[in-house]
Amino acid sequence: MNMKERSPFCPGSPVPVELFVGRENKIEDIMNYINNTIQGKQENIFLIGSRGIGKSSLASFLRYYVSSEMNMVGIHVFLGRVFNLEEMVRHIFEKFLKETKGQTWFNNIKSFFGKYIKQLGLFGVSLTFAPPSEDLKELVRKFPEVLNNLLMEIKKEKKGLFIALDDINSLAGKSEFADWYKSFVDEVATHYDNFPVFIMLIGIPEKRDVLSELQPSLMRIFRPVEIDRLSDEEVEQFIIKAFESVDIEVSPEGKDIMVRYSSGLPLLMHEIGDAVFWIDTDGIIDVYDAMAGVFNAAENVGEKYLDPKVYRAIRSDRYISILRKLGEDHIPQNFKKKDMEVRLTENEKRVFHNFLRRMRELGVIETTSKRGSYRFVNEIYPVYIFLESGSSKKK
Ligand SMILES: Nc1ncnc2c1ncn2[C@@H]1O[C@H](COP(=O)(O)OP(=O)(O)OP(=O)(O)O)[C@@H](O)[C@H]1O
Ligand SMILES: [Mg+2]
Structure with a gap:
């Protein structure tokens, strides 16, 4: 009789890359947009699908793929319990900092974020980013500019930035989010020729509908990608x-x-x-x-x-x-x-x-x-x- 130690199955959490199956066509479509991004064009995707259909798993696979094969910085942020823009940007930059911690340029980036980065734990292995709310408001307002500064720092070594904003459900229902996103995209389009940032929002189909009602022009901005059952x-x-x-x-x-x-x-x-x-x-x-x-x-x-x-x-x-x-x-x-x-x-x-x-x-x-x-x-x-x-x- 063999002794069981660990099940390879993980009901409810994103699947590890080795066990990821299917989604070839969707991955191909998305990779085309990511290629545009690498050429400098900011792209926006809305990944939709019902609960438990595999959205987070696909995002996690893509993040792995773009980081290891495309030489991008990939971050996957879960925003399920995030209800405002300040918390959202805090999460995004914290993930970014964690992701780039081992890299040579980390120290340059660290100086942007200054004293609000805390390295905790033994050997400073865990990192938090917790600036006061005034500064977070500034990060919300100047989001394109801050991203552009980060891109400048990483551009010698990395081809761009992949950001998956997962479980956007509570934020997508807010007009402040819809308006903020719209002005982010407009500002990038009018101020920057080269802005290799790929953003993927992830949520259930109803949330995309809500967002499109709040800010109809966003629907021209987002390319919808819908996933369904596996074969x-x-x-x-x-x-x-x-x-x-x-x-x-x-x-x-x-x-x-x-x-x-x-x-x-x-x-x-x-x-x-x-x-x-x-x-x-x-x-x-x-x-x-x-x-x-x-x-x-x-x-x-x-x-x-x-x-x-x-x-x-x-x-x-x-x-x-x-x-x-x-x-x-x-x-x-x-x-x-x-x-x-x-x-x-x-x-x-x-x-x-x-x-x-x-x-x-x-x-x-x-x-x-x-x-x-x-x-x-x-x-x-x-x-x-x-x-x-x-x-x-x-x-
Ligand atoms: N392509 C895949 N290959 C193998 N397993 C998968 C795949 N996609 C999803 N799964 C598995 O299915 C379950 C649900 O996946 P996941 O959490 O990615 O779905 P979700 O759409 O993000 O769900 P939620 O709406 O709850 O956030 C998990 O157990 C995950 O490991
Ligand atoms: Mg999920």
Whole structure:
């Protein structure tokens, strides 16, 4: 029996570069814009996709790629809990300083930021940048100028700057952000011929819509890049790579099950892979390991990503029999009530009606403009119901 130490799966955190799969076309598109950037043209991308679809992983892959292969300085900043421009610029420059700490030009740059850089910890390994709010306001106002000064310092050795602003969701809803971005882009365009800075905002699709309402001309500025599910081949590639990295063999049947239930969702392939990894005892993933893993993953997914009320409702005895029937087939994200009903008895139809109402109240599904048509508000929910019905069948 082999002793398990560390799972190669990381549900919920950006995937390490070695296990990154897919997105070739998007990467190619983005690399074209990055090439423009290296020529001196400031470029702006808005990377959108639903929660857990792989935005941060793609950004992290790109950052790695531009730093190691394109000789740029790449920074990836998480702004999930940042609500104002001052905090945003503080995060950006702090990341920049951390990123360039080991470099020869660091001391020159450090002098711009002066006494507000603190090297903490043993051997000064951790760094913080915490200027007073007056100075942060200045950094917000003079953002293009400050970036340009940094570019001057790094230009001998680096081709440009890649900045990914991740989880822009709370900022994107603010008009101060929209207006600031617009004037940043305008100022760069009018004052600088050569400004090799690539900026990628990252958020859910709704946020891009909000931003475009706040500042319509921003939509001409941003090139939208949208990412969606992975293909089954890409999921398969990932499963194989991940198990290979820990010397575990995967049977073709076991692999098919993991691929099928992942339904192209990166988050789900990590949840399923992780559950299967911990179940296996003999270093070979067979059908039983895979199925047992899918059932465990269903539990995890329900507990972690669904509201407790939804979780309880879906698991209640009342719905088990219809869930079982619905789960015989993959439930698509959009579905018609009557297509589902054909499989149900009269009694179940009534329960189904209540089920739909309950799911609507809980915000799991919504009606669409077509009568009798519904849509799951995200892609995890139908898969969870699918998984849950599979596991209730087993029970
Ligand atoms: N291309 C990929 N290859 C392998 N695993 C991936 C890939 N993309 C995403 N993942 C995995 O899927 C999960 C979700 O990815 P990630 O956190 O990047 O998504 P996200 O869109 O940024 O989510 P959120 O909206 O929650 O920020 C993580 O476990 C991540 O490791
Ligand atoms: Mg993310």
